[in-house]
Amino acid sequence: MSHTDPARTEQIRANIEAARSRIAAACAAADRDPAEVSLVAVTKTHPASDVRVLSSLGVSNVGENRDQEAAPKAAATADLDLTWHFVGQLQTNKARSVASYADVVHSVDRVKLARALGDRAADAGRRLTCLVQVDLDEEARAGVLGPRGGVDPADALGIAERIDEHEALELGGVMAVAPLGGDPDAAFARLYQVATRIRDRYSRATMISAGMSGDLEAAIGRGATHLRLGAALLGARGTNVG
Numbered sequence: 567m568s569h570t571d572p573a574r575t576e577q578i579r580a581n582i583e584a585a586r587s588r589i590a591a592a593c594a595a596a597d598r599d600p601a602e603v604s605l606v607a608v609t610k611t612h613p614a615s616d617v618r619v620l621s622s623l624g625v626s627n628v629g630e631n632r633d634q635e636a637a638p639k640a641a642a643t644a645d646l647d648l649t650w651h652f653v654g655q656l657q658t659n660k661a662r663s664v665a666s667y668a669d670v671v672h673s674v675d676r677v678k679l680a681r682a683l684g685d686r687a688a689d690a691g692r693r694l695t696c697l698v699q700v701d702l703d704e705e706a707r708a709g710v711l712g713p714r715g716g717v718d719p720a721d722a723l724g725i726a727e728r729i730d731e732h733e734a735l736e737l738g739g740v741m742a743v744a745p746l747g748g749d750p751d752a753a754f755a756r757l758y759q760v761a762t763r764i765r766d767r768y769s770r771a772t773m774i775s776a777g778m779s780g781d782l783e784a785a786i787g788r789g790a791t792h793l794r795l796g797a798a799l800l801g802a803r804g805t806n807v808g
């Protein structure tokens with residue numbers, strides 16, 4: 567199981583280096599310290615062996631967007647010292663499973679989901695850091711496109727309150743995905759406003775999870791503290807995109 571292909575390790579090492587130099591350049595342009603920006607490797611569709619490679623190269627924050635894939639991968643790498651991030655849309659009936667392995671849930675967009683995660687984490691004797699997922703896509707909210715998750719920016723503080731008041735949950739901050747085909751800079755600027763409103767009330771809620779392989783520069787320019795990178799680190803996903 568721990569057998570890994572040296573060529574794959576070299577490829578991932580080169581990808582990490584390239585991503586880190588993009589991050590460094592974007593931080594220089596935004597007058598930010600790269601130490602403020604954490605990298606979460608999104609490993610969906612890639613095997614547990616890639617998680618081992620990432621870990622061996624010093625990447626310990628890993629993320630998945632589907633419980634069916636995340637749960638077995640987390641189990642297969644339980645011997646490693648990893649922080650698991652759940653970044654995808656989440657049904658309440660998966661809360662028990664996710665609360666058993668995840669450390670950070672980026673996609674909390676309903677009061678009911680916050681309560682389910684908190685109750686299931688408490689059952690398991692665990693604590694979860696939760697981010698409020700904000701929907702930055704006005705057209706999707708109007709029902710033009712399918713639902714992609716996230717709460718209306720106006721309702722974000724209400725969800726934050728419910729996370730903060732649960733004893734098994736820690737309010738970490740906010741998360742968003744830039745709207746498809748939209749301007750990521752404008753979207754991440756809106757997210758920063760929501761993040762500021764929440765942080766004014768809850769000073770420890772400093773996380774801004776924004777930026778993927780295609781738009782990390784815009785996210786860093788708008789204050790992202792956590793980038794969620796899949797393709798940039800592990801290569802293109804096949805047709806089996808989650």
Ligand SMILES: *Cc1c(COP(=O)(O)O)cnc(C)c1O
Nearest residue numbers: 608631653778779794795796797
């Ligand atoms: C897949 C995924 C990512 C990573 O996307 P890339 O474009 O491969 O970097 C980030 N966030 C979420 C929510 C995802 O589902």
